[in-house]
Amino acid sequence: MKKLLHPALLVLLGGALLRITVGSEVYLRYVKEGLRPMVIVTGAVLVLLGAVGLVREGRAWLRQPVLNHRRAADGSYRVEPHALHAHSPDDDGHGHGPGAGPRVAFLLGAPALALLFFAPPALGSYTASRDGAAVVVEQADYRTLRGRELTPLSMREFIGRSMHDATGLAGRQVVLTGFVSRGGGGADWHLNRLTVNCCAADARPLRVAVHASGDAPAADSWVQVTGRLRAGAVDARSPVPHLEVLSVTAVPAPKNPYADRAPELGS
Template identity: 85%
Template sequence: MHPALLVLLGGALLRITVGSEVYLRYVKEGLRPMVVATGAVLVLLGAVGLVREGRAWLRQPVLNHRREADGSYRVEPHAVHLEDEEDGHGHGHGHGAGPRVAFLLGAPALALLFFAPPALGSYTASRDGAAAAVEQADYQALRNGQLTPMSMREFIGRSLHDTGSLEGRQVVLTGFVSRGAGGADWHLNRLTVNCCAADARPLRVAVHGAADAPAADSWVQVTGRWRAGAVDARSPVPHLDVLSVTAVPTPRNPYADRAPELAS
């Protein structure tokens, strides 16, 4: 791979991690040190390669043109190319070893440097037909109160394994919007990842009762009541009768499924 491409890729990784949190759109928060280390190593290797190529270029032979007695010109090298000396067979190895298609890796690097793609959203959530399974957990008793903020995973888990805790309770969830299916007006979603965006799986709640569905990919905070009904444990999508919808900013880490914080 060309050294300049290594510098470009490493610089892109450092750009989204050092002094920036753009990397949270693509990988888990805990992977930041490894991404920083990878970017630094790529920049260092690329810089060393560029220095070596620069030295080799400076040692290229200077060609002298000498006119022969018959009027023709003869070209003679003034110095032996460094790579010729190392080869020992009278010819050097060409620069830029490796397939030229490797330069296509520069496209995503340039995108990260100048136009960082957004986090995954409604397209991914709608395309993946099966919602992420939620394992049973030991749920703590909920406090009495008018509103109960929950993470999406907890709400889905309780709708499967602890339905009594949701009856008659107003819950508050946060997620992004996608189009409805299966009788829902629209869906509230979160995407969770084990490592990076490539393995993202959706957590999905079917929402009913909103007069106008919010725009796709917009982040909202929804207050509603759980609608009793059977939920498939293999692809759980519980239903929520909405009471209010409030637009909220995109969270710092879009893949971290946390309970919303209510204003005091």
């Protein structure tokens, strides 16, 4: 009967992967958008393998002979010799036969159950404030910013311009979107985005130091900030530009928290 647990675990893991990808965007909290097909295929394969294992082990369990216990003359009970064939000849009696596996494998059931019943949130202020250096933004050929109206920028572009095109941002009101973390280095608080190459495990922060009047918004809350770049050199090894904030507006968390896009004004 214990051997049924191993294929059941595969079905549980596969079902959890399918639950967060098929008809759902929960997977975006953990992996980049382009990996969705791979996650779906992986989940389907795990479910298929688990189902095959359940059928195989279930049939084997139903074919097991009934154990016959007889009472000996001394009052003890013994099993008839023919009933010993209920165990696989390759089983060593300790659950290490071909259908068994390491007990630690059952720990995989915990994250699978978490994904099935309550999906953990995306990474937030805890990760952003404890990661080391911020993402290094390479120099790019930035287009010339026209006019003096509000200019929505992605965090990456704002940080890159603060390093390589600070004159283009001088006096300009920019609009950024991100989540809040505690301040440091003279800032009242930080505005952050997390960027990933593959999945949440390799997340790195895009960070802007915010200077604002009034209390800081709650940690992990998503806000849209309007402000101006504060003059000063930005360390290229860990670029964190400073922003003088003019207004802060609470906004809903985006469906894809790791996609760094410029905010849409008026949305």
